[in-house]
Amino acid sequence: MTYSTVEIWTIIIVMGIGTFLIRFSFLGLIGNRPMPAFVLRLLRYTPVAVLPGMVAPLVLWPAATDGQFDPVRVLAACATVLIGIWTRNVLWAILGGAATLYTAMGVTALL
Amino acid sequence: MTTSTVKTPAKSAYWAGVRDGAPFVLIAVPFATLFGVIATDAGLTLAQAMGFTILVIAGAAQFAAVQMMVEDASIAFVLLAALAVNLRMAMYSASLVPYLGAAPLWKRACVAYLNFDQTYITSVARYEARPEMSVSERVSYFVGVATPITPLWFMMTFVGIVAGQAIPEAWALDFIMPIMFLAMVSPMLKSLAHVAAAAMSVAVALALVDLPAGTGLLVAAGAAMLTGALVETWMERRAR
Numbered sequence: 001m002t003y004s005t006v007e008i009w010t011i012i013i014v015m016g017i018g019t020f021l022i023r024f025s026f027l028g029l030i031g032n033r034p035m036p037a038f039v040l041r042l043l044r045y046t047p048v049a050v051l052p053g054m055v056a057p058l059v060l061w062p063a064a065t066d067g068q069f070d071p072v073r074v075l076a077a078c079a080t081v082l083i084g085i086w087t088r089n090v091l092w093a094i095l096g097g098a099a100t101l102y103t104a105m106g107v108t109a110l111l
Numbered sequence: 112m113t114t115s116t117v118k119t120p121a122k123s124a125y126w127a128g129v130r131d132g133a134p135f136v137l138i139a140v141p142f143a144t145l146f147g148v149i150a151t152d153a154g155l156t157l158a159q160a161m162g163f164t165i166l167v168i169a170g171a172a173q174f175a176a177v178q179m180m181v182e183d184a185s186i187a188f189v190l191l192a193a194l195a196v197n198l199r200m201a202m203y204s205a206s207l208v209p210y211l212g213a214a215p216l217w218k219r220a221c222v223a224y225l226n227f228d229q230t231y232i233t234s235v236a237r238y239e240a241r242p243e244m245s246v247s248e249r250v251s252y253f254v255g256v257a258t259p260i261t262p263l264w265f266m267m268t269f270v271g272i273v274a275g276q277a278i279p280e281a282w283a284l285d286f287i288m289p290i291m292f293l294a295m296v297s298p299m300l301k302s303l304a305h306v307a308a309a310a311m312s313v314a315v316a317l318a319l320v321d322l323p324a325g326t327g328l329l330v331a332a333g334a335a336m337l338t339g340a341l342v343e344t345w346m347e348r349r350a351r
Contacts, residue, residue, distance in 0.1 A: 016166025024223035026205035043206040045339030051296040052309040053316030053331035064285040084297025091134040093294030
């Protein structure tokens with residue numbers, strides 16, 4: 001890393017302000033004004049539209065295996081989703097997914 | 112899901128948020144520590160690493176920025192890429208408007224500062240499940256979810272900087288984050304429209320994976336939201 005102290009602080013502060021403005025954007029500017037029904041309908045799907053796409057490449061091509069398909073990670077991901085749908089509980093899904101990951105890693109290490 | 116009758120509604124909403132945010136501590140602790148370690152290894156001072164964590168509080172973007180700084184990318188490129196990673200939060204911001212738009216500006220500013228994946232998803236799931244919540248209860252709940260996560264995120268970054276030791280690869284920490292995100296989103300797959308949106312998101316994100324940081328995801332998210340809304344409309348017409 002060859003940045004000067006000022007350059008590093010510039011990155012940190014601009015990133016901080018930029019990130020805040022992104023987060024504040026609609027919530028700050030629209031406030032209590034009504035939004036069109038179809039826009040509201042679109043926005044209802046925000047969580048299920050963002051997270052699966054964010055995670056999918058990490059599941060199929062994990063950085064830790066240099067992008068090689070890894071059955072252990074795919075298995076853990078499937079277990080997490082199934083437990084999440086079945087229990088509707090975030091904590092159980094995390095614990096179940098992590099348990100599957102570590103069990104499968106342990107088993108493959110033994111084989 | 113019992114709520115105490117002695118507390119005021121806003122207070123009990125706050126504590127419900129604290130309880131629902133608590134599981135994420137399990138993940139915030141190792142990741143914040145890891146950020147402290149990586150930032151120090153990259154050559155950032157204690158103040159700079161803490162500045163990052165406190166001013167930005169966005170795990171993925173922080174890691175992305177430090178990674179690019181290690182590679183000596185130009186400042187403009189570091190900023191563009193890291194902010195692109197955070198652009199999804201503009202969608203979060205918009206989707207909170209129907210629930211929190213009526214709150215006072217300073218409260219909306221606080222929520223905006225604390226608006227990251229975990230607080231956003233957890234809160235929206237609660238707002239959807241309980242449409243009777245008042246605006247101030249919703250704000251209290253949001254801040255409640257952030258309460259166990261945010262101070263620990265700061266503290267453990269500090270521990271990572273000071274005690275800095277690499278976390279063994281055998282922990283497969285890289286994969287705990289995807290598991291957390293999947294655990295957060297899968298309970299929300301409650302209708303055909305939601306499943307269709309998620310499937311579209313995955314398909315487009317995989318197809319556009321080679322686009323620069325975050326941009327493929329934005330296209331995928333847009334396509335997925337449209338898919339969800341259209342399937343919902345179609346199901347309504349069919350039901351009639």
